[in-house]
Amino acid sequence: MFLAFEEIKKEKKRYGLIVLMIFLVSYLIFLLSSLAIGLQNENTQAIDSWGIQRVVLNKNANISMPQSILTNKDTTDTKIGKKESVIGQLPVVVKAAGRSSLTAQFLGIKKGQFIYQDQQLVAGRRAQKNDEVTVDETFKTVNHYRLGDQLELNISGQKYKIVGFVNGAKINMLPIIYGDLSVWQTARQTVPNVAFSGIVSKDRHYTYNHLDAKTYSVKTFVNKLTGYAIQKTTFTLMIAFLFLISMVIIAVFLYILTLQKLHNFAVMRAQGISTRTLVNAVISQSLLLTVTGVVLALLCMWLTVAILPAAVPMNFAPTIIISGSLGMLITGIIGGLIPVRSIIKIDPAQAI
């Protein structure tokens, strides 16, 4: 560590630039990963918040809740306990006086069931009457809707009063409007005896297969969300390549840095300084530079998260912090280890 630290102290400009590069690469990784994960999470935000394991839908709906309609006949034998909620889902366009119109997902739910009970309200209260709704908080933070606004839904001619804003209520990237199931049933009244779109359950063993009703795992359900699977693959590949290329760049930089010092190492080897001391110096220097760059990037990320507008779907999750930081540290170690062979093979006679 002595050699590593002293060299950095002497060559502040050179090592400052290397730290700057590591910082920028780390920041890029954290930023793009957070944006990708944030965007991807907007597909499943509500589903994740419900904590569900199983979904029952119409077997002809291609595992799509908005396309699914279960009738009273389909649902005659259902058992709806504390771990189950029924949902009627429809995409809607809403507007309110003085506000811009929005595309959203209307979710008709029943009072007393867990989705209704577990709403994480950031303002207001849960809906009590059929003409009251709670909405995702982005209605407020991004689109400036207020409590008391009267929403007009294109699925019915009626107006619904916003009585609460809910945290984490997005599905398929669209904000959710939680209203009464009867609103959905009215909108779907062209189909006789409609009950709901589906049942969601927190019980991993919950199964209900009757007539047109079929049970799916939540994983299957999520993967069939419109565009979700392809988006996930794209983001995963993007982040993986970003990591890989960044790591190679940093490792190569650290390698070149070490190669430039081989003559100094030959001199030190001639003086009897052991290979182990030199290898330790190189690795600890790589780690020192990497840790400094990563810590700066983390600080900058927290600042970025704090100042970015709420509309930006950023999720600087602990998994990104841990995997990104570990990835960079491993890169630092690899970057230091690659030239070890050159150090071991140094001929101290070169110093003469």
Next chain:
Amino acid sequence: MAVIEIKDVKKTYGHGSAQVEALKKINFEANRSEVVLIMGPSGSGKSTFLTIAGSLQKPTAGQVFVNGEDITHFSAQQSSSLRLNKIGFVLQAYNLVPFLTVRKQFVLVDKVKKNNNLSQAKLNQLFNELGITKLIDKYPQELSGGQQQRVAIARALYANPEILLADEPTASLDTSNVEEVGKLFKRLAKEHNKAIMLVTHDPRLEKYADHIYDMMDGKLVKQK
């Protein structure tokens, strides 16, 4: 007993028609309190001799003894330890670690060799003798050639080696500095009881030598 003894040492490089015999069955010895000069033109084999005497390279044939111990077949680790504890080097380009101040050059020696270094009092005395006391917070590139030379000598002596090997120690010094360095080596050999071997082609150092060897085409002949 000689501190360093070289017996029938040969060193060849390359193979077949490209083979070069750098040292041809040479014999040599040096004792404590002596300054020994190995003189010869460039390409005569002086540097090869130095690397073998300093355990930086192994001879193709023959034996090398330090304090009577055969070091010819030492492992890389044993050689490294030998150099750290018993052999000091002063190299042609001085080769101070460029990113360490003069003070930190000695701290580095302390970090890697924890025992038997000179005491602080003796180091200060050495600094005074070498006239480098005021340079301790400077980096090598802030020093003149003569100053770097003296720091390199101090660093080599700080580890308290029994043998000091110097490669062209006066190559970039003017005559007055050569005189100064020559006297210094002579004094260090006597006062610090070291065997000092100077590989050089500088005749101005001859008057400070107890023994002089001539190296010519890989052969070593004792002149004085």
